[in-house]
Amino acid sequence: MKKNSRLKKYVELFKRNINAFLVKGIVVRSVAHPVEGDGAVFEFFLNNQGDDTELIGKVRPTIGRVLSEIPQKLVGGNIEGVKFSGTSLYLEGNRIVVIKGEDHPEAWSGSAVLEDVRRVVSTSQGSGRNDR
Template identity: 55%
Template sequence: MNKKSKLEKYVELFNRKIASYLSNHISIKTIVHPVVGEGAVFELLLNPDNDQSVTFKPPQKTVGYVLTSIPQKLFEGNPERVKFQGTSLYLENNRIVVIKGGDSANEWTGPAILNDVERVLSTSQGAK
């Protein structure tokens, strides 16, 4: 996904939905990693610094290429050729990584974003 308007809308809705579950002094700094092919990666950094900035990185070839350029312990080896589908979540310390694997219209709708937020919340609380 390389449509900036769609990526911005995802960030806006995701952050708005999850903000009501955060402490008053916690903000979300977002780093968006667009992908020339399908999908995109979002790094959401929870912080007490009132930093609500949104930074767009240059587009990468695939989601796998993005994962080689950000700190992560989700994949060992080289994820460059891994094909992602749907939404994958990675929670580590104060960071939420949302890996969107496709570009279908259903994956980028308001209900899909709300579902992503609910999955983050249930995962962070240890639910199955």
């Protein structure tokens, strides 16, 4: 996914929806990582320094390349050829990593973003339930 408009819209909707679950004073800084192929990777950093900047990184060939170049412990080794589908979430410290593996419109819709946020919140609360 290389469309900056779609990446920015995803970030906007994600931040708007997650704000309902954050305590006062916590804001979200984001970095969107576009790729030549399907999907994209997003990093959302929760902070209390008022940093709510939204950055779009350089376009990389694959999601695997992005994951090999950002700090993460989700997958290791040579992942350049790994195909991602659906949406994968990775929570570490104050950072949420969202891996969108596909470009079909349903994966990027407002309802899909809301579901991604619900999954993050339920995971961070230690619940396996997604029915909030």
